[in-house]
Each structure stands twice: as structure tokens, then as C-alpha cells.
Amino acid sequence: MRIAALDIGGTSIKSGIWDGTQLIECRETDTNAKEGGIRLMERAVEILESYGQFDGIGISTAGQVDTEKGSIYYANDNIPGYTGVEVQKIMEDRFHVPVTVENDVNAAAIGEGQYGAAAGQKDFLCLTYGTGVGGAIVLDGIVYSGSSYSAGSFGGIVVHPEKIDPEVEFSGCYEKYASATGLVKSAMELDPALTNGRLIFENFDRPEVKAVIDGWVDEIVWGLVSLVHSFNPGCIVLGGGVMAQPYVLEQVRARLIPIVSPGFRNLQVVKASLGNQAGMMGAVSRTMKKMGLV
Numbered sequence: 001m002r003i004a005a006l007d008i009g010g011t012s013i014k015s016g017i018w019d020g021t022q023l024i025e026c027r028e029t030d031t032n033a034k035e036g037g038i039r040l041m042e043r044a045v046e047i048l049e050s051y052g053q054f055d056g057i058g059i060s061t062a063g064q065v066d067t068e069k070g071s072i073y074y075a076n077d078n079i080p081g082y083t084g085v086e087v088q089k090i091m092e093d094r095f096h097v098p099v100t101v102e103n104d105v106n107a108a109a110i111g112e113g114q115y116g117a118a119a120g121q122k123d124f125l126c127l128t129y130g131t132g133v134g135g136a137i138v139l140d141g142i143v144y145s146g147s148s149y150s151a152g153s154f155g156g157i158v159v160h161p162e163k164i165d166p167e168v169e170f171s172g173c174y175e176k177y178a179s180a181t182g183l184v185k186s187a188m189e190l191d192p193a194l195t196n197g198r199l200i201f202e203n204f205d206r207p208e209v210k211a212v213i214d215g216w217v218d219e220i221v222w223g224l225v226s227l228v229h230s231f232n233p234g235c236i237v238l239g240g241g242v243m244a245q246p247y248v249l250e251q252v253r254a255r256l257i258p259i260v261s262p263g264f265r266n267l268q269v270v271k272a273s274l275g276n277q278a279g280m281m282g283a284v285s286r287t288m289k290k291m292g293l294v
Helices: 037-049 087-095 104-115 174-178 180-190 197-202 207-231 246-259 275-290
Strands: 003-008 012-018 023-030 056-061 064-066 071-074 099-103 124-129 133-139 142-144 235-239 268-271
Touching: 003 037, 003 104, 003 275, 012 037, 012 275, 023 037, 023 275, 037 087, 056 087, 056 104, 056 275, 064 099, 071 087, 087 099, 099 104, 099 275, 104 124, 104 133, 104 142, 104 235, 104 275, 124 207, 133 174, 133 207, 174 180, 174 207, 180 197, 180 207, 197 207, 207 235, 207 246, 246 268
Parallel strands: 003 056, 056 099, 124 235, 235 268
Antiparallel strands: 003 012, 012 023, 064 071, 124 133, 133 142
8 A cells, every 4th residue: 555645844855655554755956935836736746746656645734725625715825826726636637546635734733643653542732832823633533624614723822912913924822922933032132143943952051042932932822721711621732842951841841730620630741752754644534534544
């Protein structure tokens, strides 16, 4: 069995082949997103053609995805002209194999639930802290996608209502403060040389830098308090490169559990374990299910 997997992001397209045991022949190709959605599909076809024969295709992609039609319900201008693209039909017409298409954060959650940090969990949330804050909701083992395929947009939680500006998207919201972008913004106000997470944590021993990190961890926790009380999950999976810092996960756990209601404290907070393969693994899982293999 060979299932081709694509994870289409705004910067790169990750690809590989699931051989029934593991992902092999993994590659990474520039998305060249500004060339638009049609050219992106041509690029995706070229990547898949390079893998030879396979029995199915699983695609994880940026944007809101109509999973029934396998089309892009909505995508912002990061990939111009992507909204409405019939990804599943394009791939089935070209390769004549079963194809599934899923939003990238939802696919990552499926991957973590099937093969990673949330294995064995029926009800969990998955959040990714990067440029923004992405989220996914898994209830009774099934991703809840919402009426317009965008449930789990946790970055839009209002955490600072006093800072809302109707002219600025997500002003006052979680992703402005809890994302890695928010951390870097705060750090650069202190020291303009702290331009990324790596540099920030290399300066952890500076008390003023540690104070910025601690303030950012508090922002993460305040959003999670609302989510814990809203969904009562058994597990929360935290992803994104900055979560590789042990201090962050340790502090999120230490600060979150004591301030949620006692009846909600039977909760695991874990780091995502599949890294940049999570989306591909989730896409593979969906395709295997469609093919009746799981």
C-alpha cells in the first residue's frame, strides 16, 4: 500500500508516501503562494507525479476546507484565487484514486489523535502557536468543523476587550498576544535585537527577558482557561516551534491547572509529538478511512 500525502502551507508544501508503517520519501517544496491557487494545484500535481504509483492521496491544506466536496471554502490573500478551488476533483480526475482534503490544523489534530500525543483520547483540543493561533476540536474522536468549516479559530477569543479596534482584525484577541508573533513583538519592544523565538530564549537569563516570556505564558494560559471551561477536554495538545522550549510547557501546566474549576482539573496538557509530519499523518488517516483500511 502506498498513500501519497501533501501538507500545503503558505510557505512550503510537505510531501511523502505512507507505506503502511511510516512516511518515506519526505520532501519539502516552496509553495510560491503568490502565484495563486491554480498554479498551486499544478505544482501539487507535479509533486505527486514525481512519486510514481500510489493507491490514494491525502491532502492537508491552509484555508477553510469543505471536507464533503474536498474544495476550498475560503482562503485569504496569502494564496490568491484559492477560494473555491476543487482540490479533490482536480486530483481524482488526474490520478483516479481516492482523495481526501482537510484543513491543516484539523489534519494535524487527527494525526496527533491517531499516532501522536493525543493517542487514545476521545475528546481533546489541539492548538498551534506560530504566526497566529490555530486550533482544532476533537469530540468523541471526530473533528468538529462548524457550519462553515472554521470551528477551532481560537485566535479570535477576546482576551483584551479594552484594546479592540474595529479597523484591525483580531485586535484585542488571543492570537495577538499568545502567538509566537505576539511574543516577538513584546520582546522587540524591550530589545529590537530579539527578532525571533530562538534569540529570545537564548537571552532567558536576562531578568527583563524572562519577564516578557512569563507575561506571554500568562497570555497563553488565560485563553486556555476559557477553552477548558467551554469544552471540558481530557487533553490539550500544544504545538508550534516555540513549544519545544521545556520551560513553556512546564509553566503552562503549572499556571493553568490551579486556576480552572476543580471539576475540570482531570486534564492532560501535552506537547505535540509529530512535528511537521502531523498534517501529513492526519491526511493519511482520513484517506485510509475513506478506503476502508481503518
